[in-house]
Every structure is written in structure tokens, then in C-alpha cells.
Amino acid sequence: MPSTTLASLTTLRLGGPAEHALTISSPADWADAVRAIGQRDDQAPVVLGHGSNVIASDAGHPGTVVVMNTEGITATRVDDTTVDVTVQAGQPLTDLTAWAAAEQLAGIECLAGIPGTTGAAPVQNAGAYGQQISDTLDHLTVWDWEMNCMRTLPAEACRLRHRDSRFKNNPGRWTILTVTFHLIRSAAAPVAYQPLADELSVPVGTRPPVAEVTAAVLANRHRRGLLLDPHGPDARQAGSVFLNSPVTVTQADHWSAAGCPVHTDSDGQLRASAGWLLEHSGYRPGNKIADGIRCSDRRALTLTAHDGATATGFAQALTELSAQVEIATGIKLRPEPMLVGAWA
Ligand SMILES: Cc1cc2nc3c(=O)[nH]c(=O)nc-3n(C[C@H](O)[C@H](O)[C@H](O)COP(=O)(O)OP(=O)(O)OC[C@H]3O[C@@H](n4cnc5c(N)ncnc54)[C@H](O)[C@@H]3O)c2cc1C
Incomplete structure (x- = not known):
């Protein structure tokens, strides 16, 4: 099981070393993989697909990372x-x-x-x-x-x-x-x-x-810039960084009147557009958020990573944006990408 970096396994291309990496290419490999991981690690592995919805720690992962590559x-x-x-x-x-x-x-x-x-x-x-x-x-x-x-x-x-x-x-x-x-x-x-x-x-x-x-x-x-182009200017991204926010009927009425798209989801919950709330709070496409981290030129809700970006900086940027939106609108945004690896 050779080592690799989480950066090489994620679309943000951020993240430190994985002690061991294992690619599962055939369902028949699974039993051997479980045995090898059980002998080596005292914790379950981090499992990744294409790494398009994760922020992987700069510290990496002190165990096995399994990449699911089985097809059929x-x-x-x-x-x-x-x-x-x-x-x-x-x-x-x-x-x-x-x-x-x-x-x-x-x-x-x-x-x-x-x-x-x-x-x-x-x-x-x-x-x-x-x-x-x-x-x-x-x-x-x-x-x-x-x-x-x-x-x-x-x-x-x-x-x-x-x-x-x-x-x-x-x-x-x-x-x-x-x-x-x-x-x-x-x-x-x-x-x-x-x-x-x-x-x-x-x-x-x-x-x-x-x-x-x-x-x-x-x-x-x-x-709308919602496809992942690995060679385009927004290649290093994890999609929308915030989920559309659940809102009360009063909030929905208020923010709809201000122009915010609000819809009722299949679970009956009213949700306000995270992208609109972000822009209303002053963040525009193309804005620099932190060193190496910008809003995409296409949409504020997609943050892109560039030279100098770190996973810690990316996660901090989400905390900061969420806090600013809460100050401006009273609505809390919840990050969509999941943290993987060793976070303090
Ligand atoms: C440009 C762009 C557009 C997007 N648009 C949408 C959208 O419209 N709707 C939407 O819902 N999402 C969207 N996403 C987010 C993402 O594409 C989805 O969440 C997708 O399902 C992630 O797949 P992945 O293989 O990249 O998962 P990864 O990022 O590799 O993993 C995501 C999470 O799932 C876990 N995981 C992965 N594989 C397994 C497995 N086999 N078993 C158990 N756990 C596993 C990981 O540990 C991690 O916690 C978008 C992302 C991008 C970059």
C-alpha cells in the first residue's frame, strides 16, 4: 500500500499525505482490502470517490485512504x-x-x-x-x-x-x-x-x-458554471460551498420580498438561496477571499483554490463567510463539502 497525498485525490487539490492509499478497481478486491486494512490500521479508512465534495486536511490522514474505482x-x-x-x-x-x-x-x-x-x-x-x-x-x-x-x-x-x-x-x-x-x-x-x-x-x-x-x-x-471542467479556470473547486439555508416563514417572506429565491423542498422545508445571501452580504464573483482562495468568476457560491491555498485557509474562509452572512442577514449558512483527514 504506497503513500500518496490527499491533494492528488481531491478536486480542490488540497490536503497532506495519506499514510497508505488503496484503489479498489474490482469488487473481488474488497475482501483482501479489508484484511490488509484490519492488519495495519486501528481505525476505519477514509473512503473517497472523485474527491469533489471534500476538504482534505493539510495534515493528511494517518491511516489508509481507499479510493473506490469499481465500475459496472x-x-x-x-x-x-x-x-x-x-x-x-x-x-x-x-x-x-x-x-x-x-x-x-x-x-x-x-x-x-x-x-x-x-x-x-x-x-x-x-x-x-x-x-x-x-x-x-x-x-x-x-x-x-x-x-x-x-x-x-x-x-x-x-x-x-x-x-x-x-x-x-x-x-x-x-x-x-x-x-x-x-x-x-x-x-x-x-x-x-x-x-x-x-x-x-x-x-x-x-x-x-x-x-x-x-x-x-x-x-x-x-x-451556469455547474459542470466540473478539470482544465478550466475553476478546476480546483468542490462545487457550491454552502447548502441552501432552511428559513422560517417570516424570514422567507422578508427575503423573498428583497429578491432572494426561496423554494419549498420535497421535505416541505423552505430554503433560501445560499448564493443570493452570499452576494447580498457583499461577496461577488471573482472576489478574493483569502490567500489563494477566490469566488469563481462565474458564481460567488463556488470558491476556487489557487497557488498559496491551504485546506486550513479554505475551511477558515467558509467560517468567515458564514459569519459575515449571519451578521448581514441573520441566516446561518452550513458548509456543503465534508472535512476528511486529521483536523484539530
Ligand atoms: C462543479 C460541482 C458541481 C456539483 N454539483 C452538485 C449538485 O448539483 N448536487 C449535489 O448534490 N452535489 C453536487 N456537487 C458535490 C459532489 O459532486 C457530490 O456530493 C458527489 O456525490 C460527490 O462524489 P465524489 O465521488 O466526488 O465524493 P467524494 O468527494 O470523494 O466524497 C464525498 C463524501 O462521501 C464519502 N464517500 C465517498 N465515497 C464513498 C463510499 N463509496 N462509501 C462511503 N462513503 C463514501 C467521502 O468519505 C466523503 O465524506 C458538485 C460538486 C462540484 C465540484
């Missing part, structure tokens, strides 16, 4: 219209949505263009354009590092909520090995999000073909 999509017909699709954890989510579009399988089309692996997507119940993993997740297979065994977790056991799950709240306990979705051979789910309806030139509630919605989502994400 297996479809099992349930009935004339329903298909169970089991996906290996390392399969890029974008490949899965492209495959589903080609197969005319509905339920995950709005997740097109979200960077990262399918195995990481349940961790924060990844979602976009009114759709999220919990809409179609049937079950997961996981390795439980506490019980030292493989388990099947039905979707209900995963406690998937808005950008949240039991995995996010107990990092290290479970490694997701496969994800099974319940998809329907039909037109896409009803378009729920106005910008997507505008992109498709249809009213909200319309059900265009899956491939059309997938293409429209990708076009809309491209226009």
Missing part, C-alpha cells in the same frame, strides 16, 4: 416498466445518467452532470433540479466497519434527507459498495424546477423524454 451497471427487469439497476460504487454518476437516458429509464435524469461517483451520491443524498437520490434509491450494499461484515441497507435505513444521510453523520462507519435504484421505463419525471422548464421551453409539470431532460440539465449546468 447491472439491470434486472422487475416487470414490463420497472427495472432495478445495481451500480458499483466507483461508477461515475454522469455515466450512469447517460446510460439511463439511452435506456429511456426515468428517475435520475436531473442528476446528470453532478461530478463524482455513484457510491458517494447517497452520502449527501445528491440532488439537483428538484430530484435527488432518495427518489429512486432501493437499497445499498455496504461494508460495516463496526460490525465487520457486509450488509444490505434498504433506502429507509439510510435516513436520506435534504443533502443529508446517516453516512454523512457517521463518517467512516460504512463503505458503500453498490447502489441499487428502482427506475421506470417511461417519460421523465415531471419537470419541477422553473429554470429547467425554461431550458426545455415547456411548462413546469411536463414530462419530456428522459434523454431530452438529461441534455437540458447538462446544457443548463454548462451555462
Whole structure:
């Protein structure tokens, strides 16, 4: 198990040494990996997919980092219209949505263009354009590092909520090995999000073909700077740095009147746009935030790393931005990327 740096495994390209790194390329490698980690470490490994939603510590990780690189999509017909699709954890989510579009399988089309692996997507119940993993997740297979065994977790056991799950709240306990979705051979789910309806030139509630919605989502994400271009000026980023904030009805009324987009999520919670709140508090696209850390030229909510950036500086920048927004608006922003590695 050779050493490596967390920087080389994350899209922010920040983070210190990992004592050992292990890439899992085939499901058949898993048993050997568990044995090797058990003999060497006294803690569960840090597990990464593409490292697109993490801030990895400058101090690195004094144990094993496992990179999930397993690929494979297996479809099992349930009935004339329903298909169970089991996906290996390392399969890029974008490949899965492209495959589903080609197969005319509905339920995950709005997740097109979200960077990262399918195995990481349940961790924060990844979602976009009114759709999220919990809409179609049937079950997961996981390795439980506490019980030292493989388990099947039905979707209900995963406690998937808005950008949240039991995995996010107990990092290290479970490694997701496969994800099974319940998809329907039909037109896409009803378009729920106005910008997507505008992109498709249809009213909200319309059900265009899956491939059309997938293409429209990708076009809309491209226009809004929401695709990860590893060679572009915003290559070193972890996506939106704050989640849209839960607000009370009074706050929603107040900030809507001021121009802030506020929407009701599928859980019934009102949420205010974190990007709008950030800009309202004085942070604009292109602003320098700290040494080596700037708001993207495309959107304030994406912070990009440059020469001189550190993970500590990046995390401090989020604390500072959140505090400034709370002073300006009374609303607390919660960071979206997860801290991994050894943080004080
Ligand atoms: C440009 C850009 C746009 C984005 N847009 C969206 C969006 O629209 N919606 C959205 O929800 N997210 C978005 N994200 C965030 C990110 O893409 C998702 O959270 C994605 O699911 C992360 O996948 P990953 O493989 O990179 O995970 P990583 O960053 O490698 O890991 C994320 C977390 O999951 C854990 N983890 C990873 N794999 C496993 C596994 N197999 N088992 C257990 N734990 C695991 C890690 O330990 C870490 O805590 C965006 C990010 C970027 C850079």
C-alpha cells in the first residue's frame, strides 16, 4: 500500500499525505482490502470517490485512504416498466445518467452532470433540479466497519434527507459498495424546477423524454458554471460551498420580498438561496477571499483554490463567510463539502 497525498485525490487539490492509499478497481478486491486494512490500521479508512465534495486536511490522514474505482451497471427487469439497476460504487454518476437516458429509464435524469461517483451520491443524498437520490434509491450494499461484515441497507435505513444521510453523520462507519435504484421505463419525471422548464421551453409539470431532460440539465449546468471542467479556470473547486439555508416563514417572506429565491423542498422545508445571501452580504464573483482562495468568476457560491491555498485557509474562509452572512442577514449558512483527514 504506497503513500500518496490527499491533494492528488481531491478536486480542490488540497490536503497532506495519506499514510497508505488503496484503489479498489474490482469488487473481488474488497475482501483482501479489508484484511490488509484490519492488519495495519486501528481505525476505519477514509473512503473517497472523485474527491469533489471534500476538504482534505493539510495534515493528511494517518491511516489508509481507499479510493473506490469499481465500475459496472447491472439491470434486472422487475416487470414490463420497472427495472432495478445495481451500480458499483466507483461508477461515475454522469455515466450512469447517460446510460439511463439511452435506456429511456426515468428517475435520475436531473442528476446528470453532478461530478463524482455513484457510491458517494447517497452520502449527501445528491440532488439537483428538484430530484435527488432518495427518489429512486432501493437499497445499498455496504461494508460495516463496526460490525465487520457486509450488509444490505434498504433506502429507509439510510435516513436520506435534504443533502443529508446517516453516512454523512457517521463518517467512516460504512463503505458503500453498490447502489441499487428502482427506475421506470417511461417519460421523465415531471419537470419541477422553473429554470429547467425554461431550458426545455415547456411548462413546469411536463414530462419530456428522459434523454431530452438529461441534455437540458447538462446544457443548463454548462451555462451556469455547474459542470466540473478539470482544465478550466475553476478546476480546483468542490462545487457550491454552502447548502441552501432552511428559513422560517417570516424570514422567507422578508427575503423573498428583497429578491432572494426561496423554494419549498420535497421535505416541505423552505430554503433560501445560499448564493443570493452570499452576494447580498457583499461577496461577488471573482472576489478574493483569502490567500489563494477566490469566488469563481462565474458564481460567488463556488470558491476556487489557487497557488498559496491551504485546506486550513479554505475551511477558515467558509467560517468567515458564514459569519459575515449571519451578521448581514441573520441566516446561518452550513458548509456543503465534508472535512476528511486529521483536523484539530
Ligand atoms: C462543479 C460541482 C458541481 C456539483 N454539483 C452538485 C449538485 O448539483 N448536487 C449535489 O448534490 N452535489 C453536487 N456537487 C458535490 C459532489 O459532486 C457530490 O456530493 C458527489 O456525490 C460527490 O462524489 P465524489 O465521488 O466526488 O465524493 P467524494 O468527494 O470523494 O466524497 C464525498 C463524501 O462521501 C464519502 N464517500 C465517498 N465515497 C464513498 C463510499 N463509496 N462509501 C462511503 N462513503 C463514501 C467521502 O468519505 C466523503 O465524506 C458538485 C460538486 C462540484 C465540484
